[in-house]
Amino acid sequence: MEPVTSRVYQSLSQLKSPLFRGSLLTSASVLERHGTDESYHAARIPDAVAVASCEGDVQAVLRTCSDHGFPVIPYGAGTSLEGHIHALRGGLSLDVADMNSVLSVDPDEMTATVQCGILRSQLDNYLRDTGLFFPVDPGADATLGGMISTSASGTTTVRYGRMRDNVLGLKVVLPGGKKIQTGKERRGCSSAVDLTSMFIGAEGTLGVVTEATLKLYPRPEFSRSTVCTFQSMEDAIRTSVKILQQGVGVSRLEFVDETSIQAVNRAYQSWHEEKPSLFLEFQGSETSTKDEAETVKAIANKNDVIDVKTATELEDQKKLWHARHNSYYAILALRKGGKGVISDACVPISRLAECIRETKEDIADTNIFSAMIGHVGDGNFHVIFVVDLNNLDEIRTAKEITSRLSHRAIRMGGTCTGEHGVGMGKIPYLKAECDATSLELMRTLKKTLDPKGIMNPGKIIPE
Amino acid sequence: MSLSRVLVGVKRVVDYAVKIRVKPDGSGVDKTNVKMSMNPFCEIAVEESVRLKERGLAQEVVAMTIGPSQNMDTIRTALAMGADRGIHVVCDQDLEPLAVSKVFQAVVQKETPQAVILGKQAIDDDCNQTGQMLAGLLDWPQGTFLSKLEVENDALKVTREVDGGLETLNLSIPAVLTCDLRLNEPRYASLPNIMKAKRKPVESIPVADLGVDIKSHLDVLRIEETPKRQGGGKVESVAELVDKLKNEAGVI
Numbered sequence: 284m285e286p287v288t289s290r291v292y293q294s295l296s297q298l299k300s301p302l303f304r305g306s307l308l309t310s311a312s313v314l315e316r317h318g319t320d321e322s323y324h325a326a327r328i329p330d331a332v333a334v335a336s337c338e339g340d341v342q343a344v345l346r347t348c349s350d351h352g353f354p355v356i357p358y359g360a361g362t363s364l365e366g367h368i369h370a371l372r373g374g375l376s377l378d379v380a381d382m383n384s385v386l387s388v389d390p391d392e393m394t395a396t397v398q399c400g401i402l403r404s405q406l407d408n409y410l411r412d413t414g415l416f417f418p419v420d421p422g423a424d425a426t427l428g429g430m431i432s433t434s435a436s437g438t439t440t441v442r443y444g445r446m447r448d449n450v451l452g453l454k455v456v457l458p459g460g461k462k463i464q465t466g467k468e469r470r471g472c473s474s475a476v477d478l479t480s481m482f483i484g485a486e487g488t489l490g491v492v493t494e495a496t497l498k499l500y501p502r503p504e505f506s507r508s509t510v511c512t513f514q515s516m517e518d519a520i521r522t523s524v525k526i527l528q529q530g531v532g533v534s535r536l537e538f539v540d541e542t543s544i545q546a547v548n549r550a551y552q553s554w555h556e557e558k559p560s561l562f563l564e565f566q567g568s569e570t571s572t573k574d575e576a577e578t579v580k581a582i583a584n585k586n587d588v589i590d591v592k593t594a595t596e597l598e599d600q601k602k603l604w605h606a607r608h609n610s611y612y613a614i615l616a617l618r619k620g621g622k623g624v625i626s627d628a629c630v631p632i633s634r635l636a637e638c639i640r641e642t643k644e645d646i647a648d649t650n651i652f653s654a655m656i657g658h659v660g661d662g663n664f665h666v667i668f669v670v671d672l673n674n675l676d677e678i679r680t681a682k683e684i685t686s687r688l689s690h691r692a693i694r695m696g697g698t699c700t701g702e703h704g705v706g707m708g709k710i711p712y713l714k715a716e717c718d719a720t721s722l723e724l725m726r727t728l729k730k731t732l733d734p735k736g737i738m739n740p741g742k743i744i745p746e
Numbered sequence: 747m748s749l750s751r752v753l754v755g756v757k758r759v760v761d762y763a764v765k766i767r768v769k770p771d772g773s774g775v776d777k778t779n780v781k782m783s784m785n786p787f788c789e790i791a792v793e794e795s796v797r798l799k800e801r802g803l804a805q806e807v808v809a810m811t812i813g814p815s816q817n818m819d820t821i822r823t824a825l826a827m828g829a830d831r832g833i834h835v836v837c838d839q840d841l842e843p844l845a846v847s848k849v850f851q852a853v854v855q856k857e858t859p860q861a862v863i864l865g866k867q868a869i870d871d872d873c874n875q876t877g878q879m880l881a882g883l884l885d886w887p888q889g890t891f892l893s894k895l896e897v898e899n900d901a902l903k904v905t906r907e908v909d910g911g912l913e914t915l916n917l918s919i920p921a922v923l924t925c926d927l928r929l930n931e932p933r934y935a936s937l938p939n940i941m942k943a944k945r946k947p948v949e950s951i952p953v954a955d956l957g958v959d960i961k962s963h964l965d966v967l968r969i970e971e972t973p974k975r976q977g978g979g980k981v982e983s984v985a986e987l988v989d990k991l992k993n994e995a996g997v998i
Contacts, residue, residue, distance in 0.1 A: 408763055412783060412823050414937035504936040598931040 291353045291375065292331055303343040305381075308332040317358055317368065317376035321423070321611075323622035323670055323678065324366035324708060329356060329376040336381050338454070338462065338493045344377055345491065345737075346460030352735045355458075357487040359400060359426030363433065364625055365706025367486055371741035377491065379428060385409045386494065393499045394451060399428030399492045415499040418443035421702065422608065428492050433704035434484030438607075441527075441660030442534040442566070443500060445702075447483050454494035455482055458733040466496070481728070486704050487739040489732050503566030506534070507576050508600040509593045511583045512558040516540060516643070516655070519559045520636045522586040523659040526563075527632055531578050532571075535564035536660035543610040543654040543667075550613035555606040558589065561659075562607045564600075607656065614654045614667050621669035624681040627709075628692035629663040629701030638695055639664060642688050651680050663701035690715060705743045713745055747900050749804040749919065752795045753859035754829065755850065756788040756811050758820040759870045772968045775870075784820050786932075787865025789827075790925040793932040794895055795863050796828035803897045806830050808857060812849055814838050818948070825943035826935035832948035833857075835956065843875035845960040850876070851883045852956040859920065861902065866891055866924040877924035887917040890924040 292307060308314075309331050318328035335341045348355045354374025361368055370376060382400035389395070390413055397406060403417075404424045410416050421430060421437040429435075431453070436445040443449070452466030465478035482492055513519040519538055526533065544557045563579060565572040580591050594600045615623050630638045639655075646653055646666070657664025666688065668681035689699030689712045699712040713722065725744050729736075760766055761781040769776050784792075798804035809824035810833040811817045821832035835849055854862060867874035881888035889895075893912065894905035902917040907926050917923075935943075953960060981987045991998045 405763060409761075409781070411934055412826075414826070414935050414940040416934075501937040502934050504938055596931075597933060601931065 291347060291351050294347045294351070303340050305336045305340040306334045308334065314376075316361065317356075317378065318370050320361050320363040320366060320368050321623065322364045322366055322706075322708065323624045323672065323681075324369060324706075325672070327366070327369035327371050328373075329370035330373045332358075332376045332378055334378045334381055338382075338456065341377065341379070341382075341456045341491050341493055342460040342462060344375065345456055345458055348375060348737050349459045349735060352737060354737050354740050355491075356739045357428065357432070357491045359429035359432075360402060360424065362423035362425045362429065363706060364623075364627075364703045365700075365708035367433065367704060367706035367739075367742065369707060371707065374737075374740075379491070379493070380426065382493065383426075388413060388415070388499075390415065393501075394496055395499055396494060396496045397427055398494055399426060399431065401427050403427065403430065410499070414502055416502045417449070417497050418500055419446055419449055422611070427495055427497070431483055431492050431495055432486045433702070436658070436661065436663070436702040438535045438537055438658055440658060440702075441536055442532070447480065449498040450479060450483060450495055451498055452496040453479050453482055453492050455490040455492050457490045458735070458738050462493070484704065486706065486742055488729060488742055488744070489738060491738075503534070505569045505572055505595075506564055506566045506600065507572040507593060507595050508535075508603050509563045509565070509576050509579060509591060510556075510603050510606075511561045511563070511579070511591050512556045512589045513560070514558070514587060514589060516559040516639065517636065518587045519561050520639055520659065522583050522588065523561055524632055524635060525582050525586065526579055527660065529578070529582065531575055531582075532565070532567070533563050533575070533579075533660060534566040535562065536658070537562040537607050538655070538657045538659045538664065539607050539610060540655040542652075543614055543656050544606050546613040546617050546654065547606045547609055550616045551605070551609065553602075553605060556590065560606075562604060564604075610654070610656050611667065615669055617652075618669045618671070620671070622672055624668040624670055624678070624685060625703070626666045626685045626688050626699075627663070627701045627703040628688050628697060628699055629661060630692050630695045630697030632662045634695040634697070635659060635662045635664075638688075638691060638697075641691060642666060642684075645684055645687055649680050649684065651677065651684070653684075658701075661701070662697065686711075707742055710743065710745050713743070747897060748802060749798065749860040749897065751806045751808060751857065751859040752798060752804045753850075753854065753857055753862045754788075754791050754795045754807060754809050754824065755862070755864040755876070756792060756809055756820050756824050757785040757865070757868045758782050758811065758813055758817050759785045759868055762786055762869055768969050768971045772970060774966075774969055782816070782819075784823050785865050785868045785870075787867060787869070787925055787927075788824075789865075789932040790927070790929050791863045791865050791923075792824045792827050792829060793930045794892075794925055796933075797930065798895075798897070799828065799830075804861075808833060808859065810835065810850070810853060812837050812841060812846060812953070821948055822940070822943050823935060825946045825948075826940045827933060828939070829946075831946055834948055834950045835953050836950055837953040837960070839960075839962075841960055842962050842964055843871075843873045844879055844963065845958070846876050847879035847883055848958045848960065849953065849956060850880050852958050853951075854880075854884060861920060862886075862922045864922070864924045866926050874924075877922050881922040884920075884922065887921045888923070889915060889917050889921060891926040892923055893926055893928045895923065895929065 314328045319326040358376045358378045379400040382398040386396045418439045421435040456462045565575040761783040767776045795807045807829045809829040812835040864877045889904035896903040906913045
């Protein structure tokens, strides 16, 4: 172990409880896991992993690492897509997954306060008999801390908004070990500077979020899901734009291309129609969802739909949505050992069809294999390339197409990072998206909060 | 044909997501401040009963629980999922499956349902006995480990998950049924339904009023956590592996 690392390790091991009650791990497989996310970026392994059991542990770790100027990378579930948790300068991976309790639920105020290591699915499960739920669903089973740190959105954003709209307050431990409580635990309170907002999307570069107060919503009384299959992607996208422009109250509106569905069928031996498809979900009452589904059917029929299937029983809906929810891993599985290069462009709805068409043309010019899925409800879509990490040409082609797509999206008034965050992969585009003074302000903020630069170094802000 | 009344049993157990701990004195599981929920297999039983009603195959669904005052929460959840009314047999001690079946028998005699639907087992004791014992006490046919339930020609056509695959049976009515995992996906309780549930009638019956013998026949000697997993070891050659299997593990 490097001298600095061993000094940090010693400092942490010597901390007597109650200062540090967690554990320190250095086995190869644990380190590897904490240096690899779900992207194609090569693994960057930390020097050690500290598993925190409580807020006090997080404070002890940040204090110790601050004293030694040692990098710290907060780690939740490792589902990030742009190398967010990769230890670019070594350091300590701070695993908060054990801090996963629901601290309180207030059914009258419709809020919940949770520890940030809790998985989205754990929270959903906990709330299942309260009649309330937390709606943001990024697709991956990430921790709430991870979702906050990347300002996640997802399949339900078209109706319920993003993390930013649904986080009321945070507890954050700052570099140096001090802790703060941002926002209030109730909705509708104003305060001087919106500190909560600052940490949402900060990807662990400004501090470690340990607790969050979240806005909950009544679970819909009834939900109905519909899948529309089309001959071409253009028909599907055109239909989705018409559905949105007509103001149909959809709760999920997703596009999945035929390649993705083929991948799912192959991975799971399922029998979904292998055609460009729209997956929709309507929530409300039995009658309101029926009306919405019929409106969509009528629109789809006017736009050359091949088939419309609707389901109401929970397990039938799950079967329908299976093709969308499992697409990423199924697509990766098409190629043994393949890794994903995944774009995250988000454009105004009015430019969506144009953006996708130009992207498709660009891809067709190369010979590279790709699949496409998207939250077309927010103008957000993902192109997924499955690359062989040993084939540098392939990786370069995939990155070039993604780069052109990112610039295309920015040019069309959108963003290159709809929901995956910046991590390390999207840093080059930040200059195109943000003006120089904004970037300067971000740097100043970072330097003020983290003068030694220990928090997740090398992420978000271009140097 | 439609069943006039279905009786569903619901048990309040430690929530399946909780990491349980054994009390230091080995007397039991530490349940202080631990989240309690309806047993997952009971949720499936309630869901199936409510679906029967929605399909017009059952007229009334009655949810029943045995336990202390906190069990009211469990009944209310069943009501929020669609049960019509509840029966709370108030009892402060933990009952063994035989005692539970006898309590159910007494309530069955009172309520005369045409089907009793239970979860196949509870996730705290994993006994998987109540349904079978109840059928024995009532001398009713039983369909256990159901993955499918249909009402056809005045009989219950059930599909059971068995070791060899799936078994389909016709049971005459009345019958006892126990539900397995793949029978259905239980619905979430919505807020409006939780509100409605508060106004549905629940009858409280002290267990003594049923005149049932609930004496326990089992003594719990001790409860221990499973031993911690030991690390494995690596060997350099097949000869070394064989040697270890023979002389250390003693398995060959």
